[in-house]
Amino acid sequence: MKVEDALRKIALLRRISADKGALAGERETAYRLQKMLMERYAIKAPEIADAPKARPFSLNWDYWKELLNEFDLSLTHFGGRGSVEIGINIIAHIRLAANEWWIEERTPSGRKITVRDRGFDSLRTYLKEHAPKSYSFMRR
Secondary structure, three states, X not given: XXXXXXXXXXXXXXXXXXXXXXXXXXXXXXXXXXXXXXXXOOXXXXXOOOOOOOOOOOOOHHHHHHHHHOOOOOOEEEOOEEEEEOOOOEEEEEEOOOOEEEEEEEEOOEEEEEEEEEOHHHHHHHHHHHOOOOOOOOOO
């Protein structure tokens, strides 16, 4: 690997963040890889340019499925859009490319968008408060 390759990889690793869907372990691993590459190739922080714009980081449905599995919810998706039923009257819609989600609730007058936000952590916070609770009486 050349120094130019290491610089490019460090810049890409710096783009991994929670608002783009990375889990805590992934962010920690990216940080450690950055530090290791910087030490190995004697690269100082100011030398690192922004990541190339040709291939931006994009999410995939596995991140969202993993999050929803925590709450025993199943995701249905087609292309870049997905949805999940949270309850009888609540549907969460997800737009993959924008990393955004919104909640649509059924009301007597029709459907209404009640919450709109971006990122995993905000959806996890919403689901902790609003997702149906599943209880198990079995011991593990």
